[in-house]
Amino acid sequence: MKVVIIEDEFFSAEKLSLQLHQIDASIEVVAILPSVESGLKWFRTNPEPDLIFSDIQLEDKESFELFRQLPIESPIIYTTAYSQYAIQAFKQNSIDYLLKPIDVDELRAALKKYENQTYRLLKKGLRFSMEKPKEDFKERFLVKKGNSLAVIRTADIAYFKSEQKLSFLLTFDNHKYIIESTLDQITEQVDPKRFNRISRSRLISLDCIRKIHPHFNGRLKLELQPPEEEEVFVSRERVQIFKDWLNS
Structure with a gap:
């Protein structure tokens, strides 16, 4: 699994990388991005990762600005010290919202949630491709x-x-x-x-x-x-x- 960490605190990013590797040695952190500006540059020139871990308050702007400017489809697990952003986070591609300091058991549960969601989406995609087009809703x-x-x-x-x-x-x-x-x-x-x-x-x-x-x-x-x-x-x-x- 390829992971990107969006985090402006170096030691927080390093700790999260270590925790991820302890949970699953196959997880590869392909980039650590400290700002919206660095995120825009990276995502415009690199393939999207399987999963994004993102702090919200970065060194230049809130990370929401990055996801507003670019149509990033990778699921996101938010990692922040503040609880007031939860509603806005869940309106993005968020699958979980972890409060710092990150507990390793909560991190493991968030990764499990990601795995379960990925499996459901794959299964649903196979079902739709074999059966019928997605249902239309009233416009x-x-x-x-x-x-x-x-x-x-x-x-x-x-x-x-x-x-x-x-x-x-x-x-x-x-x-x-x-x-x-x-x-x-x-x-x-x-x-x-x-x-x-x-x-x-x-x-x-x-x-x-x-x-x-x-x-x-x-x-x-x-x-x-x-x-x-x-x-x-x-x-x-x-x-x-x-x-x-x-x-x-």
Whole structure:
């Protein structure tokens, strides 16, 4: 396995390299990159590695900037001393988020997660190639707009919700529309990688999540964009599914 480490602290990078070699002697660290600038230069002239370990706060910018500028498809395991970046990290190709100092058992578990995900993707790819093309999901919804109708792109939808036996969608620019479909129907029509049913009354997009807070009785409290007047929760029975979705 070929690995790239994006880390501006020399001793942290060396320690991670040693831990990886202790877990699996076949792992080869092909580059240690201390900045976004060095990362851009390296990835533009070298083949992508099997896996990337990336700190977030580098010597010039946050590593997210590197992945915004280049379409890097390698999975990423983030290694950082800060927990507040977790949501943004999981919106990248992240398969795990390790807090420093890195525990070797957590590192081993993250590598196992990578191996399991790679196996699933390979298996899925073989299945799709032998069976049928990937399923198409709805790209737009027809909504009521006053006395007329309008078309809203799915990419512009922050979340869906039901109130008083009616279904609504809310766009990122904070417009609210009535739609005729039920939440059960919509859940089957949208891409499950982008939307998650957090409760019986709400289906949200990944990009509308701003903050996640642990809450009483095992639930999670969410801050969304656009914001809601009432508090928004992930129901207790859906919390693990929601976490797995973020980490998929």
